[in-house]
Amino acid sequence: MSPDSPRADGRVATDRAARYLTQLCGHLNAIQHRHEARHSSAGLPQIRTVTLSGNAALLEFDRGTCRLEANDDALILSADATDADSLQQIKTALTHRLETIGAREGLRLTW
Template sequence: MPTAEARIPTDRPGRYLVQLCKHFANKGRHLTHRPRTHTLPELRPDQIQVEWTDSDGTLRLPWGQCTLQAVPGALRVRVEADDRENLERLQDLVDTHIARFSRRDPLRVEWEPPRPTRHGPAGS
């Protein structure tokens, strides 16, 4: 499953996490009224699931998932999808909204492949 991660430096990671999640939870109306430059499929409100706290959030769409985590000094974002095209849609969704919400003090999203995780018994 294609994935990508970003660490967005900010001194207000929780604020951006909650703002993004509340925005997406607004029945997804904003996702169906996008500028013509975006090629997002039509979504019904029941196809969007958003859960969040002040420090963690998850957005589930038919074409992928976005996980958010507020940590000291940064907002961590992980997107995953079934294919590269849908992964890029999720990345574009995050990029566009972060740019919009951080207009006064612009934040920059730089995507990276996910870090490998260690598997195996503890201590190995």
């Protein structure tokens, strides 16, 4: 992405950040490998690669990226995209997935 690309930073307060990072990456990796037709037909950002290394991850979409880092009290996200609409779609998709995964704990992702 260029320095002028739309960008958003997010945070999920939780003492289980590493667990949620692993779950999110596993879920997105499964979607990537299944090539779900409903995602491409809906115009949603497509997952290209999911790279998890320790307490950090890089999600590469067809129209942007998101870096994630798990620390002791939060999961930190930094997303950028080719345009504002793509950024909003990436944010919406990640918010939905994380809040679904963490529903029992009441997780909330704040951008």
